[in-house]
Amino acid sequence: MSQPSIRRQIILLGAGQVARHLGPALARAGHTLTHVWSRTPASAAALAAEIPGALPTTSLDLTTLPPAGLYIICVPDGAVAGVLAAARFPAAALVVHTAGALPLSVFDAVAGLRGGVLYPLQTFSAGRQIDWPTVPLCVEAATAADQQGLLQVARSLSQVVEVVATPQRQTLHVAAVFACNFTNHLLGIGHALLQEAALPFALLAPLIQETVQKALDQPPFTVQTGPAVRHDAATLARHQAMLAPHPGWQQIYKQLTASIQEQQMGAGANKQEPPRL
Structure with missing residues (x-):
């Protein structure tokens, strides 16, 4: 894939299978992943070690997140609301989840947050290589500007990128x-x-x-x-x-x-x- 026209500073929240595949792929696409957070510090450290320049976050309570251009939540669907409730994102931060079943409205509970979705339609397992240019990436955001920004990120990874609203997703x-x-x-x-x-x-x-x-x-x-x-x-x-x-x-x-x-x-x-x- 070509390098993104707008490189992002990204923080990953989660270190499970989606994050373990997505994080390195974003780095290869030219984005800067500065930190990885996980409820399990060892998992955050292990994933950060696989991404050049990334560091595991030092706080487990999510109240002292470093600034970033994009926060990507890669936790199980049932944990997304809890992460949003516990985290203290910078004002007007752009935060996306990667879940297929969760609505965009899950972000409404956090005032002032710019929410979005970056859903990779693929199965992720340890030890498997993902051909990212062929993975459909479904994007959704509350504003046209944020949607355009997420499209740029998605297109830096995949050749199959679609804007898909919550009901269709x-x-x-x-x-x-x-x-x-x-x-x-x-x-x-x-x-x-x-x-x-x-x-x-x-x-x-x-x-x-x-x-x-x-x-x-x-x-x-x-x-x-x-x-x-x-x-x-x-x-x-x-x-x-x-x-x-x-x-x-x-x-x-x-x-x-x-x-x-x-x-x-x-x-x-x-x-x-x-x-x-």
């Missing part, structure tokens, strides 16, 4: 949970079942890759396959019996089967059919 987050988190859980179930059968998970790799690619090429509902869509009652019953040792997974199987069949019935009802006598 929250819908995007729900969709991402289905597409990423739930899908990964289902893959985990498949992995565990193959382990029980002493079979390698790699056997599923071509199937998984084709399924994902097909869903990216066409609307996923239109390319649904499997015993549920075929109403193969014998196979469905056999699978459910095999899952009896795992009643939770068996229930997931039943619910997903019902969902697939309901969706297919709805799609069929919407098709134009010739009149019947």
